[in-house]
Amino acid sequence: SDHYSRPASVTPTKRAQVRGILEHEIDSELSPGDAIPSERALVTRLGVSRVTVRQAIADLVEGGVLERVHGKGTYVTGPQVDSRLHLTSFSREMRDRGLLPATVVLSAREEPADDEVAYGLRIRPGRNVVRVERLRTADGTPMAYEVGNYPSALFPGLLDRELGSLYDVFASEYGVVVTSGEQTVRAEAADAHQARVLGIAKRAPMLVQERVTYAGDRVVELATSAYRADRYRIHMAITPRG
Numbered sequence: 001s002d003h004y005s006r007p008a009s010v011t012p013t014k015r016a017q018v019r020g021i022l023e024h025e026i027d028s029e030l031s032p033g034d035a036i037p038s039e040r041a042l043v044t045r046l047g048v049s050r051v052t053v054r055q056a057i058a059d060l061v062e063g064g065v066l067e068r069v070h071g072k073g074t075y076v077t078g079p080q081v082d083s084r085l086h087l088t089s090f091s092r093e094m095r096d097r098g099l100l101p102a103t104v105v106l107s108a109r110e111e112p113a114d115d116e117v118a119y120g121l122r123i124r125p126g127r128n129v130v131r132v133e134r135l136r137t138a139d140g141t142p143m144a145y146e147v148g149n150y151p152s153a154l155f156p157g158l159l160d161r162e163l164g165s166l167y168d169v170f171a172s173e174y175g176v177v178v179t180s181g182e183q184t185v186r187a188e189a190a191d192a193h194q195a196r197v198l199g200i201a202k203r204a205p206m207l208v209q210e211r212v213t214y215a216g217d218r219v220v221e222l223a224t225s226a227y228r229a230d231r232y233r234i235h236m237a238i239t240p241r242g
């Protein structure tokens with residue numbers, strides 16, 4: 001009878017070869033956020049089957065090198081940020097990680113505070129607040145969707161300013177330096193609007209920060225920031241309980 005068994009193959013499979021070629025091209029020619037060539041283009045250029053190309057891409061998605069963006073295509077994985085939970089601005093936090101922060105102001109207006117906002121900001125309901133809705137990006141990748149409320153009395157003319165880094169504007173234009181804050185973080189599924197703005201699937205997980213920020217004993221901000229859970233993690237240094 002035939003007890004002969006073949007030695008394990010030492011030649012990489014087609015799938016592994018294609019994966020290696022793609023990995024090399026990603027390292028040498030592409031940047032985070034770039035789309036990879038289409039399956040069809042890869043089939044033609046590499047002279048392998050579509051199944052092999054798909055498998056190699058799937059391996060790289062699995063390994064976190066590539067990511068599929070809902071309804072768009074396959075891209076080189078973008079930035080991943082570990083927050084240290086300090087009282088920093090979004091802009092500073094991204095710059096500290098070597099990423100370029102940018103802001104898209106989605107809406108900004110002055111309106112009377114409702115009960116909830118007034119309570120959070122410790123002002124009377126009906127007093128004016130500036131409400132700013134922003135998309136925050138890092139190296140062009142959508143990171144967070146933020147809605148902040150700021151007392152108009154503290155920041156007259158805020159709507160006429162550049163609303164890129166608010167903490168910078170507070171400091172440089174109003175002499176208001178944030179000194180402390182209270183923050184909660186919770187998990188939430190993206191609604192349709194958040195999903196569209198952040199470029200993620202509806203119901204995709206987000207980490208939502210609710211922050212009240214102080215300058216001395218004045219409340220200067222009541223903000224909700226929804227971070228993409230695939231981009232943003234919270235890092236905690238943990239020490240023994242004293």
Ligand code: GLP
Nearest residue numbers: 089090091165166167211223225
């Ligand atoms: C973080 C906080 C927000 C705050 C923002 C300020 O994202 N979660 O509450 O408004 O930082 O950042 P920047 O100064 O870049 O606007």
